[in-house]
Amino acid sequence: MKKIVLGTLGAAILLSSCVSQKKYAELEAKHMETQDLLNSATVKLNDCLEEKAAATSKMDALAEQNAFLKANNQELINNMGDLTTLTAKGAENLEKSLESLQEKDLTIRRLQDAVTRRDSVNLSLVQSLKGVLGNLDDEDIEVSVEKGVVFVSISDKLLFRSGSYNVTAAAKNVLSKVAKVVNNKPDFEFMVEGHTDDVPYRKGVLVDNWDLSAKRATSIVRILQNDYGVDPKRMTAAGRAEFVPVSATDKSKNRRTRIVVLPKIDQFYSMIEDGMKDPAINK
Incomplete structure (x- = not known):
């Protein structure tokens, strides 16, 4: 009986020992599985943390860039406003400059027209003088135009x-x-100059x-007035002595009487005024 009890007890102990090892193995396997899961989770967590840090850094950089772009955009807006103001002023100044240039150009054209008319009248006068004096020696009498003035030089x-x-x-x-x-050119005045x-x-x-x-100049003026009816109000007598020579070697050329023919001042201004009224000028 005693042997039976001992055998039963030993069998029970042996059975109990076998069950504990199996559970331990299962637990050990579960522990290993859990450890692997933990390790995987840890790796993933670290990856996420690294990605988060990179994303945070990138976000900070983008935030700085965004702030810079906003500031730069505002500066551009301010500059555009200044540029618009400058452009408006520039356009206004350019318009005024163009108007001034147009006025100056018109004035120049009017003066050129008046000078052209004066030159045409002078040319007509020269042709008339050369026509009536053409049979005289060229060395003794000369008709010329200098700076818009007609000169008749007589030896x-x-x-x-x-x-x-x-x-x-x-x-x-x-x-x-x-x-x-x-006498045929009443719009001209002239001066008689005596030279020695x-x-x-x-x-x-x-x-x-x-x-x-x-005295030589006044002698000429008196004859033109008294003998040939030239209006004395149109004439001036002047003595220049020897101080305006035309030759340093030939004294005979310096002994001369010169008649300087020029438009009346008011007549010349009338030419300018007529030029201003000319439709061709005011187009």
Whole structure:
């Protein structure tokens, strides 16, 4: 009996020992599985943390970039406003400049038209003078235009004897032709200039070459007025003595009487005013 009890007890102990090892193995397997899951979760967690850190860094960089772009955009908006203001002022200044240039261009065109008209009148005068004086020696009389002024230069040997201011009878032939032309040009004034050489005047009642040149000019003016009816209000007599020579070597060329023909000042201004009214100018 005692042996039976002991055998039963040993069998029970042996059975109990076998069950515990099986559960332990199962638990051990579950533990290993759980550990693997934990390790995987840890790896994934670390990956997520790294991704989060990278995303956070990228987000911070984007935030900085966004702030920079906002500031830059505002600066561009401000600059655009300033540029718009400057552009408006520039356009206004450009418009004023163009208007000023147009006015200056119009003034220049009007003056050019007036000068062209004056030159046309001068050309007509020169042709008339050369026409009536054409049979005279070219060395003794010269008709020219300088800076819009017509000059008639007559050698003294055609007009006066040496040292005299009395006009010769032959000279009246020349003066009558000059008078004919100037009488046909009532819109012109002219000045008669007496010129001498540099040889001092030493005879008669005159003091010097100033006196001689002035007396020769007044002699010409009197004949044009008294003999040929030239309006004295259109004439000026002037003595230049020897101080405006035309030749340094030939004194005879310096002894001359010069008639300077020029438009009346008011007549010239009338040309300008007429030019301003010309439809062709005001297009």
